[in-house]
Amino acid sequence: NAGVTQTPKFQVLKTGQSMTLQCAQDMNHEYMSWYRQDPGMGLRLIHYSVGAGITDQGEVPNGYNVSRSTTEDFPLRLLSAAPSQTSVYFCASSYQGSGEKLFFGSGTQLSVL
Amino acid sequence: RKEVEQDPGPFNVPEGATVAFNCTYSNSASQSFFWYRQDCRKEPKLLMSVYSSGNEDGRFTAQLNRASQYISLLIRDSKLSDSATYLCVVNAANYGQNFVFGPGTRLSVLP
Numbered sequence: 001n002a003g004v005t006q007t008p009k010f011q012v013l014k015t016g017q018s019m020t021l022q023c024a025q026d027m028n029h030e031y032m033s034w035y036r037q038d039p040g041m042g043l044r045l046i047h048y049s050v051g052a053g054i055t056d057q058g059e060v061p062n063g064y065n066v067s068r069s070t071t072e073d074f075p076l077r078l079l080s081a082a083p084s085q086t087s088v089y090f091c092a093s094s095y096q097g098s099g100e101k102l103f104f105g106s107g108t109q110l111s112v113l
Numbered sequence: 114r115k116e117v118e119q120d121p122g123p124f125n126v127p128e129g130a131t132v133a134f135n136c137t138y139s140n141s142a143s144q145s146f147f148w149y150r151q152d153c154r155k156e157p158k159l160l161m162s163v164y165s166s167g168n169e170d171g172r173f174t175a176q177l178n179r180a181s182q183y184i185s186l187l188i189r190d191s192k193l194s195d196s197a198t199y200l201c202v203v204n205a206a207n208y209g210q211n212f213v214f215g216p217g218t219r220l221s222v223l224p
Contacts, residue, residue, distance in 0.1 A: 088154075092212075099162065099204075100145075101162065106155070107154075107155070
């Protein structure tokens, strides 16, 4: 009954450091995605994937990389952290198709100093 | 113009009040529509899907007007526990998904 598991919950980085946010789902969803949420901005799509081996950019992809080697996992990599990447990050997944709802992980609060 | 716009809020209402939220979307190819609820510092959770004929779930009623590209959410008999941010979400699923989130409207229900 895990759903979407996202780690870590909190992370503090120094400018220039790199790190990976982990996301895993056990619902056999084809679609997985990463969002960032900033005050007053709503959720913005960073990258998404419609299946293993397939990824694409969302609205705000710069500074982030993703890969989808398995159906279950969709890690988000920050290559060289910048203060502008301070945000709350959410991983989400769903079945493919119109009408399918998104399931979210519990979020990661990231601060870049 | 943003793809999905919502009432800016916040809405402060007394317990028992009826409150309505409005949402408009710009992509006429949008195919599915949702209201999500987000509590402070938590992940968004699905409140209800929105269907063309309108739909109701207890105290919550959602309406969709495709011609006007307008979605609404009505909450009757507000409870303290309804205090949250309500997100309007639109999906223009062509190939793959394309969920677009509105900025949200914050509701505070006061005792």
